[in-house]
Amino acid sequence: MAEVKSDIEIARAASKKPVREVGEKLGIPDEHLLPFGHDKAKVSAQFIASVKGRENGKLILVTAINPTPAGEGKTTTTVGLGDGLNRIGKKTAICIREASLGPCFGMKGGAAGGGYAQVVPMEDINLHFTGDFHAITSAHNLLSALIDNHIYWGNALDIDTRRVTWRRVMDMNDRALREIVCSLGGVANGFPRQGGFDITVASEVMAILCLATDLEDLEKRLGEIIIGYRRDKSPVYARDLKADGAMAVLLKDALQPNLVQTLENNPAFVHGGPFANIAHGCNSVMATTTALKLADYVVTEAGFGADLGAEKFFDIKCRKAGLKPAAAVIVATVRALKMNGGVKKEDLGTENVEAVKKGCANLGRHIENVKQFGVPAVVAINHFHSDTAAEIEAVKAYVAAQGEEAVLCRHWAEGSAGAEELARKVVALAEGGASQFAPLYGDDMPLFEKIDTIVRRIYRGSEAIADKSVRAQLHQWEQQGYGHLPVCMAKTQYSFSTDPNLRGAPTDHVVPVREVRLSAGAGFVVAICGEIMTMPGLPKAPSAEKIFLNEAGYIEGLF
Known part of the structure; x- marks a missing residue:
């Protein structure tokens, strides 16, 4: 059998056309393409x-x-x-x-x-590309910084520091950052509290960017992000911190x-890249x-x-x-x-x-x-x-x-x-016109019923289960007007169950909902099931160990 070239070798040998010629195929005028080099454009x-x-x-x-x-x-x-x-x-x-840098340098690849x-260009797409993920990371972490800054300067919004739900993000797999304590080091550094990092592709800002219809809609959704709660459990929004305008500026391109x-x-x-196991995957x-x-x-x-x-x-x-x-x-x-x-x-x-x-x-x-x-x-x-x-x-x-x-x-x-x-x-x-598309459940179905419907009809589980505190949280969100939102299941990708080793087509398994998160700006409720992590870790031998620049300056090991 003839030698099989690697993906990167095939990509490197590609006969690419200038991106304006690619745009012409779809009727996009040259002046409406914002080029990043000769082979990619916005x-x-x-x-x-x-x-x-x-x-x-x-x-x-x-x-x-x-x-x-x-x-x-x-x-x-x-x-x-x-x-x-x-x-x-x-x-x-x-x-x-x-592509997310996390899996590129981890295990999944590009x-x-x-x-x-x-x-x-395969290398660009799998690495920094046009900088979209960096912009999303920056916008997300700007909001994180504004939250702690607001608390430091007197906390006029009366944010309960025990109930800050907005975490930080980075586009890399790093299990060491899943749970952290921030603001240590004395008075000058603020009030210590527990926090953590998710991977950028799990950020609500990523979901918002991928669901927004235009810049105005993007800014509105950013303002509707709930960053945490007051002592009376009323929500605090990103717009309360006046963060939405600056976040939109970072995301406009x-x-x-x-x-x-x-x-x-x-x-x-x-364009865009929310994970499918911990976000909506489109x-x-x-x-x-x-x-x-x-x-x-x-x-x-x-x-x-x-x-x-x-x-x-x-x-x-x-x-x-x-x-x-x-x-x-x-x-x-x-x-x-x-x-x-x-x-x-x-x-x-x-x-x-x-x-x-x-x-x-x-x-x-x-x-x-x-x-x-x-x-x-x-x-x-x-x-x-x-x-x-x-x-x-x-x-x-x-x-x-x-x-x-x-x-x-x-x-x-x-x-x-x-x-x-x-x-x-x-x-x-x-x-043939055979499509009669309809979603699985209606908007008016209660949130836990939506979760249970997916478990029974898609996963073929016997039921979804959750602690009383999780059900109470869902009920509270319904009372606050979020009951119409769809649910986004965060679950292992390897099985219909929450056990990644249970392959095939299992039935009658129980799906435990460990935690729920409200993504009010994106417009869905996340149900975290089983042992799924919103910040992945690297494998024992990460792909990063095999990625390098060769003597000619080309990238090797990326796939």
Whole structure:
């Protein structure tokens, strides 16, 4: 077999076009592209406002089975499908999330696709890119600084320092910062209190940026952030600290979507990046809604498996932005299905049809769940060279028995040519008009019932449980007028349960809700389930150990 190039080698050899030519494909005039070098640019707010009256194209969601160390290739499939649709003559744009530095230097890796289905410049996208995450980190921590400064200078708002809920953030995995004590060192440094750090992608500011519709909406949402409570338990808002204006100033450029290109020079918006296990896992509303005005088809993804990313895409993003997806693609690999069927990672190269069949239960659950939202779906089998004909046939037969179709895709190795069949199937679904999209629950359902509905209908658990204090907190928020908000489940991505080792399609498990957080500015309530952490740690051997600059000045080890 010929030597397989690494993702970064393929990306480095790309024949890129100037970003203005990429913009021309979508009808974006050169003067409305704000360039960052020659190969990436932001799209101006003025141009975005000018196209709001146009009709929308068709929105396609790419989701997946529960992730495994074997890999699924959801972003790779998103890019491959976008290129495939362009190949068959459909004017298509791709919308994906930006990468967080935490997983890039930790274990998960980057977020720019792979093989011959990538967005470029891969190194920039996976590192500092256009500085959006730095702006979000700065805006978040500005508010943190203003809180402690206000308390230091007399605390006119009567903030109860025991009830400050606004933490600090950084875009790195650092378990040492999960719980801290700040303002130590005497009178000059303020009043000591307990605090902590989350990763930037878990910040409410990230969620707000990704759900805001324009700069005015962004500033309004920032002002509605609840930073803590007074002794009488009444909320204190960011606007009470006069923080919203300055935060919006830091975010004004970050709010504008980033335009880049695929290896085949097709347009891709890469913007925003909330995690799907601890946040809502979708790229920005600004990028998606703008793309829908400029293209016939828009292919977007939602993080991790459909139990997290797709559920939040449907119940939070689509609900809030008024989006109506035309079809969904559920990505699976033979390797990941074998892992769900009990095979160890080191044994994945050996044919095991029975394990594939057993692991298909996980895929079947996701098919059922996507259909619960009224969205027609097709399964994309992301091909690996170790897959055998019998294993592939087992997946196709299983999916056919579920009344759906599975398509073998070779976009990683062949680019758009390897995704052409998938593209034609997606067009048939989208133009067939079968989508009857509706969220899983209504706005008026009580908050804990919303949590329990997701647990029972999506996770197939027996019930959600929570301490009396958690239920009382939800009830208090309902009394304060927040009962209409959707819920954002913070849960392990590896299982339908809260046990990351429980693979396949478990049923009747109990889902414990350990803590709830109100993201009033973003417009949802976060339910933290099981042992999930909002500040990840690094693995024993982090990816950072293998990332370096070679003698020619090129980055090595980034993937």
